[in-house]
Amino acid sequence: MPVRLPATVSADEKLARVICDSSKPKKHRHKFYYDENDKRYVVQVGTFIDTRNPMELSVNRISTLSSEDAHGLGIAHKNEYQKDSTYHGFAEVIAKLCYDLNCQVKKDDVGGKKPYHANIVYPVGQKEDSQEIAVQLAFRAEFRKYEPAS
């Protein structure tokens, strides 16, 4: 039975932005890092910046998935688009925050091939307008680190 999520992304849904980068700690610091003040891993603002205008950020809708399955989607993304990088985990945000920041969250399941996929669409604007949204998403995001079973 193929998975079909609702066409509308509800405000309480969890969205995961995949984070891939170098396997070297010093290098992946430019994507996420351990914040000594906050005592937790945090993600960089650049995680929520893209080059398209209007900006569209690829995310997965993970509310119905286990942690393992959510990371599985991240690994699949890495294998498809960033083969030479290392998958580190994902930044999790709640859709309501996107809506509060005047973004749209649109289902984009590629004709059913990627049932969990969606895009966060930013309003058209200047760089600082995108930054304004990105800083809040990065500030409130929870980084879910991928720790494969050894």
Add this chain to the structure above:
Amino acid sequence: MPATASYQPALSGFRPSANTGATSARDYWCIGKDKIIVPNLNGHMRDFIGSFHHALPEDHKVINLESYRNFQTESPLVLEIYDLAKDTSQDVVPNSDSISYAVKFAKIAAETIKFQPIIDLHPDGEISFTWRRAKNGIINIAFGKDGIATYAAFLVDSEQSLKSRFKVNGSIPSTLLHLIHQIEKA
């Protein structure tokens, strides 16, 4: 090159201001007290440390420090920008003009801001700095290739969001400085 020469890493923050053709701020190696080896343009010095005792690679120069009395130290932030600039493993290439403006800003900031930002590279190639404290808020500045820096901030107490842009020159806009100080306060 004598086989008994002693090789030691140069001090962190030690960087020649003269044009030596070097690309890395941290990969200088001292030979004794008066000479250093400058890496080639690819900065691949660490690849052949083991062979130094026998021969110096042809694409490296040995420089007598007496000729470079105007050595100066750089702030850790500037060194980190240089490191990011030479990192070829990233999927995004940092824009060279953005790097220059980020360095210019970092040098001014070193005099007035104690709280070290985290460096980030935006997907459009712009270098950015982020100051963040969970209880105070976050600010991100990105340096455009045209010398215009854009910034956005979020302050926790007031739940206020602010954004603007400025020309990178010899000073930091007072509004921006105020925002950074609000975020860095203990």
